[in-house]
Amino acid sequence: AQSVAQPEDQVNVAEGNPLTVKCTYSVSGNPYLFWYVQYPNRGLQFLLKYITGDNLVKGSYGFEAEFNKSQTSFHLKKPSALVSDSALYFCAVSPTLFGGYNKLIFGAGTRLAVHP
Amino acid sequence: DVKVTQSSRYLVKRTGEKVFLECVQDMDHENMFWYRQDPGLGLRLIYFSYDVKMKEKGDIPEGYSVSREKKERFSLILESASTNQTSMYLCASSSGAGNQPQHFGDGTRLSIL
Numbered sequence: 001a002q003s004v005a006q007p008e009d010q011v012n013v014a015e016g017n018p019l020t021v022k023c024t025y026s027v028s029g030n031p032y033l034f035w036y037v038q039y040p041n042r043g044l045q046f047l048l049k050y051i052t053g054d055n056l057v058k059g060s061y062g063f064e065a066e067f068n069k070s071q072t073s074f075h076l077k078k079p080s081a082l083v084s085d086s087a088l089y090f091c092a093v094s095p096t097l098f099g100g101y102n103k104l105i106f107g108a109g110t111r112l113a114v115h116p
Numbered sequence: 117d118v119k120v121t122q123s124s125r126y127l128v129k130r131t132g133e134k135v136f137l138e139c140v141q142d143m144d145h146e147n148m149f150w151y152r153q154d155p156g157l158g159l160r161l162i163y164f165s166y167d168v169k170m171k172e173k174g175d176i177p178e179g180y181s182v183s184r185e186k187k188e189r190f191s192l193i194l195e196s197a198s199t200n201q202t203s204m205y206l207c208a209s210s211s212g213a214g215n216q217p218q219h220f221g222d223g224t225r226l227s228i229l
Contacts, residue, residue: 009156032215043120043206043220044159051215090158094214102147102214103174108158 002027004093006107013081014115021076021110023091032094033074034104035065037087044090050074061085081114088112119143122207122221130229135194137224139207145219146212148190150174150182153204153223165190166212197228 004025013019025031032051036044048059055067065076074091088111092104123138141148147166151159151174161174163182171182179201183191190209194201204225208218 004158034217036220041125041222043222044208044218046217046219049215049217102210102212102216102218103149103161103164104159104218106158106160108156 002093002095002105004091004105004107006089006091006110008110009108010111010113012113012115015083016080019078019081019085019112019114021089021091021112022073023075023107024071024073025091025093025105026072027093027095027105029095033065033067034092034094035059035063035074035076036090036092038090038109039087047076047089081112083114083116086112086114120207120209120219120221122205122224124224125222126225126227128227128229129194129197131197131199133194133197135197135226135228137192137194137205137207137226139190139192139209139221140188141190141209141219142188143209143211143219144187145209146187147210147218148184149208149210149218150180150190150192151206151208152176153206159206162192199228202226202228 034049035047038044050067058064091107120141149164150162165171165184181193206223207221210218
């Protein structure tokens with residue numbers, strides 16, 4: 001079965017330190033990869049995506065993500081965390097063999113807590 | 117900016133009622149989606165639609181139906197609400213290409229008593 005794993009329920013980091021939120025996937029073919037962020041009582045906001053090309057992609061709010069095909073991973077990173085980055089982060093995968101309907105498979109989410 | 121609007125932020129209904137959740141997008145997107153979000157489970161796809169009057173079942177369609185009579189509007193219907201349908205419901209839309217992100221509404225927190 002196709003799936004997305006976010007192995008950490010919560011990540012704690014001090015403000016100013018680098019952060020990493022992990023994501024691995026088990027999907028056939030060459031999927032499209034996405035990261036979304038959710039603030040309290042809000043919907044999901046798109047952060048960045050990997051389609052093809054350079055393995056390091058940059059997105060909104062200073063976030064970036066590194067694609068590793070051999071490890072089937074797509075980890076979210078930021079060089080210097082802010083307290084305002086505290087939120088729920090979702091990794092999502094769009095299998096390219098799905099007939100082009102842009103369906104997404106989501107991970108369970110990782111709560112990021114940035115402490116002052 | 118794409119705007120996806122869900123008609124209610126909070127809704128309380130009783131067991132057995134027929135419940136309608138409405139979603140409207142303003143970007144002429146072909147695809148629209150309904151998810152439910154539960155803690156620890158992420159987002160699970162209920163139904164999606166890739167064109168007017170077209171619909172496809174997602175991963176958890178039981179107990180739900182949908183309607184898409186106009187391109188901009190996608191409705192989720194709980195035929196006979198049950199307490200296990202208490203959840204956060206999120207609507208999303210996207211353009212036709214698979215490499216485009218989905219855009220989400222702010223969600224409807226539905227409680228079934």
